[in-house]
Amino acid sequence: MTEATEVGSTSGPGRTAGSDVAFLTDFAALSAFGVTDRGGVHRETATDADAAQRAWFGRWLADRGFAVAYDRVGNQFGLLERTPGAPWVLVGSHLDSQPFAGRFDGAYGVLAAAHAADRLARRRGTGANLAVVNWLNEEGSRFEPSMMGSAVFAGGLDREAALDTRDGAGVRLGDRLAELGQLGDDDVLTLDDVAGYAEIHIEQGRELEDAGRTVGLVEATWAARKYDLTVTGEQSHTGSTVMADRRDALLGASELVVLARELTERLSTADSPLHTSVSRLTVAPNSPVTVAREVRMNLDLRSPDEDLLERADTLLHERIPAISEHARVEVGVSGSHAWGVRPFPAAGVALARRCAEDLGLSHRTMLTIAGHDSVNLNAHVPTIMLFVPSEQGISHNERESTADDDVCAGVDLLTAVLDRLAAGDPVR
Amino acid sequence: MTEATEVGSTSGPGRTAGSDVAFLTDFAALSAFGVTDRGGVHRETATDADAAQRAWFGRWLADRGFAVAYDRVGNQFGLLERTPGAPWVLVGSHLDSQPFAGRFDGAYGVLAAAHAADRLARRRGTGANLAVVNWLNEEGSRFEPSMMGSAVFAGGLDREAALDTRDGAGVRLGDRLAELGQLGDDDVLTLDDVAGYAEIHIEQGRELEDAGRTVGLVEATWAARKYDLTVTGEQSHTGSTVMADRRDALLGASELVVLARELTERLSTADSPLHTSVSRLTVAPNSPVTVAREVRMNLDLRSPDEDLLERADTLLHERIPAISEHARVEVGVSGSHAWGVRPFPAAGVALARRCAEDLGLSHRTMLTIAGHDSVNLNAHVPTIMLFVPSEQGISHNERESTADDDVCAGVDLLTAVLDRLAAGDPVR
Numbered sequence: 036m037t038e039a040t041e042v043g044s045t046s047g048p049g050r051t052a053g054s055d056v057a058f059l060t061d062f063a064a065l066s067a068f069g070v071t072d073r074g075g076v077h078r079e080t081a082t083d084a085d086a087a088q089r090a091w092f093g094r095w096l097a098d099r100g101f102a103v104a105y106d107r108v109g110n111q112f113g114l115l116e117r118t119p120g121a122p123w124v125l126v127g128s129h130l131d132s133q134p135f136a137g138r139f140d141g142a143y144g145v146l147a148a149a150h151a152a153d154r155l156a157r158r159r160g161t162g163a164n165l166a167v168v169n170w171l172n173e174e175g176s177r178f179e180p181s182m183m184g185s186a187v188f189a190g191g192l193d194r195e196a197a198l199d200t201r202d203g204a205g206v207r208l209g210d211r212l213a214e215l216g217q218l219g220d221d222d223v224l225t226l227d228d229v230a231g232y233a234e235i236h237i238e239q240g241r242e243l244e245d246a247g248r249t250v251g252l253v254e255a256t257w258a259a260r261k262y263d264l265t266v267t268g269e270q271s272h273t274g275s276t277v278m279a280d281r282r283d284a285l286l287g288a289s290e291l292v293v294l295a296r297e298l299t300e301r302l303s304t305a306d307s308p309l310h311t312s313v314s315r316l317t318v319a320p321n322s323p324v325t326v327a328r329e330v331r332m333n334l335d336l337r338s339p340d341e342d343l344l345e346r347a348d349t350l351l352h353e354r355i356p357a358i359s360e361h362a363r364v365e366v367g368v369s370g371s372h373a374w375g376v377r378p379f380p381a382a383g384v385a386l387a388r389r390c391a392e393d394l395g396l397s398h399r400t401m402l403t404i405a406g407h408d409s410v411n412l413n414a415h416v417p418t419i420m421l422f423v424p425s426e427q428g429i430s431h432n433e434r435e436s437t438a439d440d441d442v443c444a445g446v447d448l449l450t451a452v453l454d455r456l457a458a459g460d461p462v463r
Numbered sequence: 464m465t466e467a468t469e470v471g472s473t474s475g476p477g478r479t480a481g482s483d484v485a486f487l488t489d490f491a492a493l494s495a496f497g498v499t500d501r502g503g504v505h506r507e508t509a510t511d512a513d514a515a516q517r518a519w520f521g522r523w524l525a526d527r528g529f530a531v532a533y534d535r536v537g538n539q540f541g542l543l544e545r546t547p548g549a550p551w552v553l554v555g556s557h558l559d560s561q562p563f564a565g566r567f568d569g570a571y572g573v574l575a576a577a578h579a580a581d582r583l584a585r586r587r588g589t590g591a592n593l594a595v596v597n598w599l600n601e602e603g604s605r606f607e608p609s610m611m612g613s614a615v616f617a618g619g620l621d622r623e624a625a626l627d628t629r630d631g632a633g634v635r636l637g638d639r640l641a642e643l644g645q646l647g648d649d650d651v652l653t654l655d656d657v658a659g660y661a662e663i664h665i666e667q668g669r670e671l672e673d674a675g676r677t678v679g680l681v682e683a684t685w686a687a688r689k690y691d692l693t694v695t696g697e698q699s700h701t702g703s704t705v706m707a708d709r710r711d712a713l714l715g716a717s718e719l720v721v722l723a724r725e726l727t728e729r730l731s732t733a734d735s736p737l738h739t740s741v742s743r744l745t746v747a748p749n750s751p752v753t754v755a756r757e758v759r760m761n762l763d764l765r766s767p768d769e770d771l772l773e774r775a776d777t778l779l780h781e782r783i784p785a786i787s788e789h790a791r792v793e794v795g796v797s798g799s800h801a802w803g804v805r806p807f808p809a810a811g812v813a814l815a816r817r818c819a820e821d822l823g824l825s826h827r828t829m830l831t832i833a834g835h836d837s838v839n840l841n842a843h844v845p846t847i848m849l850f851v852p853s854e855q856g857i858s859h860n861e862r863e864s865t866a867d868d869d870v871c872a873g874v875d876l877l878t879a880v881l882d883r884l885a886a887g888d889p890v891r
Binding site for chain 2: 133134135136174175176179181238239240241257259261269270271272273274275276277278280283285286288289290292293296299303308310311312313314315316317318319320321322323324325326327328333335337403404405406428429430431432433
C-alpha cells in the first residue's frame with residue numbers, strides 16, 4: 036500500500052489503498068475485544084467481551100447510515116434500504132469466538148461484509164437492499180448447538196429452544212441476551228425477504244496456502260456425522276476395588292477416543308480423507324479417588340466421501356460392544372447432527388469466479404470441512420461462500436493468521452460479489 | 464437385638480443391646496446430612512451439608528460432656544479429660560464424603576469413636592484422657608490433597624498451604640471454614656499430647672466378606688505412587704485441521720488412561736496385585752469443535768509388592784514417549800505422592816486381636832489399599848487400624864453398605880481397643 040490508486044473504477048467497486056487501510060484499522064479495533072495475552076481472542080457468545088464488541092459494531096454501522104437492530108434470537112443486523120420494496124441481499128458471518136481462539140474466525144467475515152456493503156452504499160448504486168448480519172453464537176462452545184442464530188433464522192432450530200439453552204454455569208441464553216439489551220422484539224428480516232446470501236471466512240485449513248492461491252470458491256460442504264456419547268460405569272474406590280469389579284466409565288471413554296483416531300488411520304486415504312475427533316469430554320464425579328460413574332463426550336466423523344463416512348459409522352458401531360465389554364460400561368450413542376455433501380449453487384461459484392478473475396485474484400474451487408452459517412442459509416436461499424488463506428492452516432488457536440494482502444483481497448472479492456448479487460445476477 | 468443383655472460386663476466394656484440401638488439410631492441421624500435420592504450421601508468438605516453435620520456432631524459431643532473445639536485447620540475435637548495432665552488417646556476418622564458416595568466411609572468411624580469414648584466415660588474409669596476427632600477433608604475431592612486435616616496435624620502438610628487450597632469455583636478453604644465458624648484459633652491438641660491413635664473404617668474391598676470374617680486387623684498399607692500428568696497439545700479446528708497436523712491433548716490423555724489399565728493386565732498376579740486408575744481428567748478448552756490444547760489428569764499405581772510397583776513405574780515411563788510421539792503432545796509427569804508398604808505396629812495388631820477374641824469376633828489380619836487418616840498418624844504415634852466388612856466391596860458409591868451386626872461388632876471392638884490403649888497397654 037504505497038499510494039492511493041483507484042483500482043476500483045475498473046477492476047472492482049470502490050477499492051482504494053485508503054479502503055485497505057480503513058479495513059485493517061477497523062479490524063485491529065475489532066480484535067481488541069476479548070484480546071488475550073498472546074494476541075488471540077477469548078470472546079464466547081454473550082460474554083462481556085462479545086457484548087461490548089457487538090455494541091461497538093452496532094455503532095460502526097449506525098455511523099455509516101445502517102439501521103441497526105437485533106432480531107428475536109439476538110442476530111445483529113445492519114440494514115441499508117436503497118430501493119424500498121426491493122429484495123434484500125444478506126452478507127455476514129459471526130463475531131463470537133471459541134475460547135482462546137484467533138482474531139479472524141468469523142470476525143473477519145462480519146467486518147468484510149460491513150465494509151463491502153458500505154463501499155457499495157458510497158457508490159450510491161441502486162438494486163437490491165443490503166443487509167449486514169452478525170449471526171448469534173456460531174461457535175457453540177458456551178451454548179450448544181453451534182451455528183445457532185443462522186439455524187433459527189433458516190427455520191432449522193426452534194427459537195425458544197435456542198433461547199432456553201444454558202451454559203455450564205446454568206445461565207440461560209435468552210435471559211443473558213435480554214440483560215445485555217441484545218435481544219429484539221421482532222424478526223428484522225425473514226427468510227422470505229432474502230434474495231441471496233454471501234459469506235467470506237478464513238479457510239481454517241492449508242489447501243489455499245499449499246496451492247499458492249489467494250481465494251477459495253467453495254463448491255460444497257464435507258459430509259459429517261456428529262454423535263453425543265454417554266459412557267456409564269459405576270462409582271467405586273480407585274484403590275480398594277478389585278480391578279475385575281470395576282466399571283470404569285473413563286476407561287471406556289478413553290478407548291472410544293482412541294478408536295476415533297484408529298478409524299482415520301484405517302479408512303482415510305489421500306483421495307478420500309476421513310477426519311475424526313473427540314474434543315469435549317466431562318467426567319463424573321471427577322474425583323482423585325473415585326472411579327468415574329459417567330463420561331459424556333462428543334465424537335465427530337467428517338469426509339468429502341459419503342460412502343467412506345458410512346463405512347466409518349459402521350465400523351464405529353461394530354467396535355463399541357468390545358469396548359463396552361472390556362471396560363464393563365454401557366455406551367449410549369445418539370446422533371446429534373448428520374449431513375451429506377451439500378453443494379453450493381454452481382452459478383454462484385461461477386459468479387464468484389468471474390469476480391475473482393476481474394480482480395486478478397488467483398483462485399481455486401474447494402470444499403469446506405468446517406461448518407459455517409452459510410450452510411444453514413444455503414438450504415434456502417442462493418448462497419455464495421468464499422475463503423481466504425489461513426497461515427499454516429492454524430485455526431481455533433491464538434496464532435491464527437491471514438496475511439494483510441489476502442485479507443484485503445478477500446474484502447474486494449466480497450464487495451464485487453455483493454455488487455453482482457445486488458444487481459440481480461443469477462446464482463441458481 | 465431381641466432383648467437387653469449385659470454382655471459388656473464380661474466380654475467388653477459397656478455393650479448392651481441398648482447401646483447397639485443407640486449407635487444405629489445416631490448413625491441414621493448422621494446419614495441424613497447430605498442424603499441423596501438413592502440413600503447415599505453427597506457431603507464434600509465445607510459444603511453446607513458437611514457444616515451442618517459437624518454442628519450436629521459437636522452438639523452430640525457437648526451434650527455428653529465432651530469439650531468441643533476446632534483446631535487451626537478445622538479438625539473437630541471432642542475432649543474428655545479424665546485425669547488432668549495424663550496423656551491423650553485419640554480416636555476418630557472423618558465425616559466428609561466423596562460426591563454421591565456412601566453413608567459409612569469415614570462417618571462410621573467418627574461415630575464409633577464417639578460412642579466408644581462415651582461408653583468408657585460412663586464407666587467412670589481412669590487412665591488416659593480421651594479425644595474424639597473428626598479430621599478435616601479426608602476425601603480430597605473438593606479441596607486437594609486428601610487426608611488433609613490429619614496431614615497437617617501430623618506435620619506432613621503446611622497448615623497455611625492447606626487453608627490456601629481452592630476448590631474448582633475458586634473458593635479458598637480457609638475463608639470458607641472461617642465463614643462457617645469452623646476454624647479455631649489454637650491447636651486444641653498437638654502430636655506431643657497424643658499417646659496413641661485408633662481408627663475403625665469400612666474395608667471398601669471384599670476380602671472380609673469373601674473370607675467370612677467380622678473384623679479386619681490392619682497390618683500395613685499397600686505401597687502407592689500417585690502422579691499428576693499434564694498433556695499439552697495445541698488448539699485447532701476439529702474439522703478443517705489435517706489429521707497429520709493435529710496435536711491432540713485428549714488423544715494423548717486417552718492413550719495414557721488405556722496404558723494405566725494395560726499395566727495391570729500385564730503385571731498384576733493373584734499374589735502380587737497391581738491396582739491402577741485414572742479418575743480425574745479435565746480438558747481445555749473442552750469445546751465441541753476445538754482440538755484440546757491441554758488435559759490435566761491423575762494416575763495412581765498401588766500394590767502390596769514394592770518391586771512390582773517399581774516395575775510398573777518403569778514401564779509407565781518407558782511407554783510415555785511412544786504416546787507422546789503418536790499424539791504429537793508433550794506429557795509432563797510429576798509425582799504428587801509415593802509411599803512404600805507401611806506397617807502398623809505389630810503390638811497394636813496383637814492388642815486388637817486379643818480384644819476381638821475376648822469379644823468372640825472372627826477376625827483376620829490384612830492390608831489396607833485405601834489411604835486413611837491413620838496412615839498419617841501411624842508415622843508418629845502408636846496407631847491401630849481396624850476394619851469391618853463392606854458388602855460386595857462397594858464403596859465411594861451410594862450403595863455402600865455394612866450389616867448392622869458388623870457395624871455394632873466394630874463399635875464394640877473399637878471400645879475395647881480404646882479401653883486398653885487408655886489403660887496404657889503397649890502398642891509398640
